[in-house]
Amino acid sequence: MLISILIYFILGIVLEKFFLYGFIILIFTFLGFLINFYYGGLLFSGELYLNYVLKKAGFVYLLLLFNLSLALCTSAFFKKGVGAGFAALICSYTLNTLSYVGNLKDYVPSGLLSSSNSALFSVSIAIALFVFIAIIRLNKRFLR
Numbered sequence: 001m002l003i004s005i006l007i008y009f010i011l012g013i014v015l016e017k018f019f020l021y022g023f024i025i026l027i028f029t030f031l032g033f034l035i036n037f038y039y040g041g042l043l044f045s046g047e048l049y050l051n052y053v054l055k056k057a058g059f060v061y062l063l064l065l066f067n068l069s070l071a072l073c074t075s076a077f078f079k080k081g082v083g084a085g086f087a088a089l090i091c092s093y094t095l096n097t098l099s100y101v102g103n104l105k106d107y108v109p110s111g112l113l114s115s116s117n118s119a120l121f122s123v124s125i126a127i128a129l130f131v132f133i134a135i136i137r138l139n140k141r142f143l144r
Contacts, residue, residue, distance in 0.1 A: 010138045018072060018131055025064045033057035059113060066109045066123050067092055069130035076137035 037053045070091055075084035092109075099105040109126070111119035 011135055014072065014076075014131065014135045014138060018069065021068055022065055025068065026061055029061045029064060030054070030057050033060070062120070062123055062127075063109050063113065066127055066130075069127045069134075073130035073134045073137075076134040076141070 033053055033056065037048060037050060040048050067088070071084065071088040074087040074091070075081065078084040078087065095108045096110045099108045099110045105111045105114065106119055107122045108119065109123050
């Protein structure tokens with residue numbers, strides 16, 4: 001009974017962090033893009049289209065959500081926050097560097113910035129996988 005309560009508690013903590021931070025990132029990303037859209041409309045007399053700007057904001061949001069899930073996953077493996085931060089940075093920069101090798105740009109998260117729709121599936125799977133790994137790892141850590 002206590003173990004199942006602990007599992008639900010850990011599941012709730014990880015998902016609560018992910019959704020709360022993800023929602024905050026969503027608000028600020030779209031707000032920033034809308035402010036830039038308005039400013040760009042003032043500069044270029046309305047030559048920009050809102051649906052194009054919102055599509056780009058969605059891609060940037062998904063990239064930031066990937067980085068959030070990567071940080072949650074690495075924090076499950078390190079006891080200190082600094083180690084998890086450095087591990088997440090190293091992974092993120094390594095994936096960005098790999099985007100310059102061959103056709104990998106279509107499958108790594110930084111490929112989202114070039115409007116690559118083929119990167120949507122791989123990034124979505126990676127986000128779900130990182131959150132799942134964080135939940136499993138924290139369950140193992142606290143159930144010892």
